[in-house]
Amino acid sequence: MKIGVFDSGVGGLTVLRALLPRIANAEYLYLGDTARLPYGSKSQTTIARYAVSSSQFLIDQGCEFLVIACNTASALALEEIRQTAEPHGIPVVGVIGPGAAAAAAGTATRDALVVATSATVQSHAYAAACQRLGLRSLEKACPLLVPLVEEGWIDHAVTAEVVRLYLSELHQQAAEACLQPDTIVLGCTHYPLLRPVIEAAVAKLWPGAPPRVIDSAEATANEVERQLAAHTVVKNATTTHLSPPTSFFATDSVAKFCQLGTRFLGQPIGEVKLVDLGG
């Protein structure tokens, strides 16, 4: 079973990281469309065009299952990707549905907060997914968090201040909307690296009962495992690889992908192949 994992950059490696121990008897292909990132500040038409050509690349490489490990592409182009993949019998799983489902499973108040990129928030894909599950939600765009993570300012006073400013606004909007959130979804695969900073800010803003931070990478990996079990490709201890074969592709500088990606994957990245998707 070849599983294709796609993101605009290295952030989706947090999803791959969650998949590897769960579904170890598979082969993985990861594509980061780094020449055209970031998706989060672009229009729906452009995001869909980039996401479809990236998915097509993974299909051409023989992938039998696609994981869209990019919140922006999941929010704005999942339908277009499905139209490309499903005629080949290839299932597609994005990160929004599993993230919202994890929020629904964990909330007692039925009120959730979502932090994400501008494009994801403008799509209101999380709000729609939460609503389908009976949750009220409030979304907040945090455009500076991706550049701060890419600059490596993970544990930095400026990042803590930016996070505090964004979450303060969200806190106030939640109060104005009379929400009682007990859950906050990280709606961008870069944000798990800021989890300690985000949790610290949340604890200060909601001192009584701080909302629980939910990372959609784990939730997405669980959903992929569930769907693959239904497809009879079951995790099997006797044939499990200790380290499943994984190929990495990027559309821009492979050196930068390796350097930045190691932090997201949590282990060194071997060879990265440069691919040209046009444009």
Next chain:
Amino acid sequence: MKIGVFDSGVGGLTVLRALLPRIANAEYLYLGDTARLPYGSKSQTTIARYAVSSSQFLIDQGCEFLVIACNTASALALEEIRQTAEPHGIPVVGVIGPGAAAAAAGTATRDALVVATSATVQSHAYAAACQRLGLRSLEKACPLLVPLVEEGWIDHAVTAEVVRLYLSELHQQAAEACLQPDTIVLGCTHYPLLRPVIEAAVAKLWPGAPPRVIDSAEATANEVERQLAAHTVVKNATTTHLSPPTSFFATDSVAKFCQLGTRFLGQPIGEVKLVDLGG
């Protein structure tokens, strides 16, 4: 005379803004390659590919003179753009040479500082241009400044702190290198919007004789005027338009281009046409 002005985004509008009053009897075409921005964090190969296809678009539209109002493209792809344009007899002016020349004209100590994007700094194009003019220089990448400007945090405490941190490092590196800079070049067309914040930080770090801040947009417009005078298309009071005809093109959301661009151009932007350069 049709003058094509190209940038990855809206930043180059600061160059167009400087050109309009200087060369008023021309027609302007401005292209922002917004679908593929930012260039500043990408590799030379990718930047050159994007810059050449953007320049080709302006040539196809009938431009007779090209202004590369993008520091990153000027630093990494000017040669490739010239190879595309010069067979058609189209002169090409970038922003690096004029920026370095303005620094050389204004410095007494012959020591200059440059702040720019990562790709521009890694190319050392400013250092090379300064060296050709007999200047010593020190370059500093400031990757967070473009996202901060795009977020609209122009006059914001976080931006002031980020600017202070970057310039403090530059101040220390200059001291270690025994430089006595009296000039600091804004090597990115987004940075003029942060000029007051940058000047305030510079004044605190160099309290005796703060380096003078140089904006390469003005210097570039002067160089274009000089070259066009040599081409006999001289500014002529009798045929001068009050407001030269200007067409705007973008490869992504025209709404975002209008909204963000107005701040850079200093006047409202009318119609923006969406173009597809592939990719």
